[in-house]
Amino acid sequence: MSCTSVAAGRLDTLVFDDSYVRELPGDPESTNTVRAVYGACHSLVVPTPVAAPRLLACSREAAALIGLDAGECATPRFAEVFAGNALLPGMRPHAACYGGHQFGQWAGQLGDGRAIVLGEVLNAGGARWTLQLKGAGRTPYSRSADGRAVLRSSIREFLCSEAMHHLGVPTTRALSLVVTGEGVLRDMLYDGNPQIEPGAVVCRLAPSFIRFGHFELFTARGDEYTLGKLADYTLRLHFPELGAPSPATYVAWFHEICRRTARLVVEWTRVGFVHGVMNTDNMSVHGLTLDYGPYGWLEDYDPLWTPNTTDAAGRRYCFGNQPGIAQWNLARLAAALRPLIPEAEALQEGIDQYARTYAEGWRAMMAAKLGLSAFEAEDAARVETLFDMLRETPTDMTLFFRGLAELAELPGGVADDALLAPLRVAWYAPPAPAARERLLVWLRALQMRYARDGRPPEERRAAMNRVNPLYVPRNYLVQQVIDRAEQGDTAGIAEMLDVLRHPYVAQPGREGWAAPRPEWARNRVGCSMLSCSS
Numbered sequence: 210m211s212c213t214s215v216a217a218g219r220l221d222t223l224v225f226d227d228s229y230v231r232e233l234p235g236d237p238e239s240t241n242t243v244r245a246v247y248g249a250c251h252s253l254v255v256p257t258p259v260a261a262p263r264l265l266a267c268s269r270e271a272a273a274l275i276g277l278d279a280g281e282c283a284t285p286r287f288a289e290v291f292a293g294n295a296l297l298p299g300m301r302p303h304a305a306c307y308g309g310h311q312f313g314q315w316a317g318q319l320g321d322g323r324a325i326v327l328g329e330v331l332n333a334g335g336a337r338w339t340l341q342l343k344g345a346g347r348t349p350y351s352r353s354a355d356g357r358a359v360l361r362s363s364i365r366e367f368l369c370s371e372a373m374h375h376l377g378v379p380t381t382r383a384l385s386l387v388v389t390g391e392g393v394l395r396d397m398l399y400d401g402n403p404q405i406e407p408g409a410v411v412c413r414l415a416p417s418f419i420r421f422g423h424f425e426l427f428t429a430r431g432d433e434y435t436l437g438k439l440a441d442y443t444l445r446l447h448f449p450e451l452g453a454p455s456p457a458t459y460v461a462w463f464h465e466i467c468r469r470t471a472r473l474v475v476e477w478t479r480v481g482f483v484h485g486v487m488n489t490d491n492m493s494v495h496g497l498t499l500d501y502g503p504y505g506w507l508e509d510y511d512p513l514w515t516p517n518t519t520d521a522a523g524r525r526y527c528f529g530n531q532p533g534i535a536q537w538n539l540a541r542l543a544a545a546l547r548p549l550i551p552e553a554e555a556l557q558e559g560i561d562q563y564a565r566t567y568a569e570g571w572r573a574m575m576a577a578k579l580g581l582s583a584f585e586a587e588d589a590a591r592v593e594t595l596f597d598m599l600r601e602t603p604t605d606m607t608l609f610f611r612g613l614a615e616l617a618e619l620p621g622g623v624a625d626d627a628l629l630a631p632l633r634v635a636w637y638a639p640p641a642p643a644a645r646e647r648l649l650v651w652l653r654a655l656q657m658r659y660a661r662d663g664r665p666p667e668e669r670r671a672a673m674n675r676v677n678p679l680y681v682p683r684n685y686l687v688q689q690v691i692d693r694a695e696q697g698d699t700a701g702i703a704e705m706l707d708v709l710r711h712p713y714v715a716q717p718g719r720e721g722w723a724a725p726r727p728e729w730a731r732n733r734v735g736c737s738m739l740s741c742s743s
């Protein structure tokens with residue numbers, strides 16, 4: 210074994226770059242005090258050490274992205290570094306400066322109030338992974354908050370980031386989850402009952418954490434210099450395939466963001482994910498799912514559902530609004546890029562590309578979910594009827610599509626009960642007689658459509674099971690993992706992560722991880738209701 214291979218994979222052999230700090234204007238002030246920061250993309254700030262860091266979970270797949278041996282994650286030094294108590298050579302910790310529209314309103318400067326980027330790892334394949342701690346202490350952007358994160362929301366972010374990756378949905382990644390040994394005061398329901406909760410730090414990975422809100426802030430302040438610097442940097446580092454920065458490249462870049470965002474929302478729709486807080490500061494220019502807060506997974510199909518109690522009245526960010534909100538957010542980004550792209554038509558073309566990419570992607574995705582090799586004009590009505598029926602008879606979306614794959618193999622003349630049998634598990638209440646009839650008619654029509662489609666049944670079933678997951682991080686299951694962890698039994702985190710590694714493959718003995726929401730969880734806090742308090 211050569212010396213290099215002995216050393217490879219260790220914390221101390223990670224190679225860090227600091228391009229974001231090095232190439233972009235920084236905050237001239239170095240004190241860690243809350244303030245407005247002008248003309249800067251970042252403020253240097255080190256994580257605030259915590260009392261007793263202890264690793265609760267780590268993702269070996271995320272570790273592999275930065276070339277780290279999974280064994281290294283078990284070392285005390287790993288917990289120290291990823292709690293923010295120790296820095297590795299080459300790290301340049303900083304918090305980013307950005308703004309954003311929150312719930313439709315311009316909110317001004319926001320910035321990383323509790324996230325601190327440690328540095329950028331260049332892996333052996335040449336890919337750049339930015340490492341960011343969430344919950345690492347106050348920064349100049351913390352406003353009146355404490356810079357910390359609680360265990361429950363950190364478990365949620367850790368598990369869902371990795372689950373999304375395994376589901377094939379673009380996302381930031383989660384390397385580690387460390388408890389701090391310190392308490393954090395939170396009023397979970399904003400009802401005047403603050404409690405001390407365990408604190409935690411998650412290390413997230415992404416090519417960068419550059420958000421729509423970065424560009425919005427500089428344009429809102431008339432700071433075209435910093436806007437241009439950041440745009441050029443983003444293009445050079447993260448979109449080199451589009452060519453050197455120029456007015457034409459800015460246009461191509463905006464169009465690329467529009468298409469990536471469309472594909473992202475199609476994927477959320479496919480798996481039944483509700484982000485919960487699609488503010489423009491939570492939108493990644495890479496088209497990744499970013500900032501897991503009060504997110505949730507559809508149980509009974511309801512396009513008006515949002516897990517976010519803070520948004521319960523307006524339902525701005527409910528499941529069915531996500532495509533329209535993504536477009537609204539892109540329009541805010543377009544406005545922010547206006548100083549770089551003066552032609553309004555070029556910006557409008559990006560928005561149009563979003564709409565087209567979404568519509569095409571949605572049709573292809575729905576065809577795949579239904580087991581059809583292509584989406585035909587008549588399928589539009591079929592899908593509309595389907596979603597009407599899923600609303601009429603409260604039906605678990607995830608289990609319905611898995612059940613449908615069983616049906617894809619049944620012969621044409623099968624009896625009614627046999628036709629419905631694979632779908633029963635998905636019903637939260639049995640269908641009324643008229644709804645049952647309607648569903649049977651729909652299923653028989655689908656069987657005829659399958660016959661015309663002509664794919665061998667086994668092939669169709671297998672294809673459906675590759676796009677319709679069996680295991681998703683169901684709201685109540687994640688909450689059970691949290692409840693256990695808060696009682697000291699943290700094994701559930703690794704158990705759930707292990708199931709979610711293979712979301713499309715039935716895992717004998719693990720049926721409980723695919724079970725529909727039990728009645729007790731219907732209106733329980735943490736299961737179906739979450740606030741932004743995290």
Ligand code: AMP
Binds near residue numbers: 320321352
């Ligand atoms: P979010 O809704 O989590 O995306 O957060 C919106 C803004 O609030 C961002 O600027 C966050 O950095 C900031 N923020 C949220 N929670 C905290 C906290 N506990 N301490 C400091 N800043 C926070």
Ligand code: MG
Binds near residue numbers: 490491500
């Ligand atoms: Mg955020």
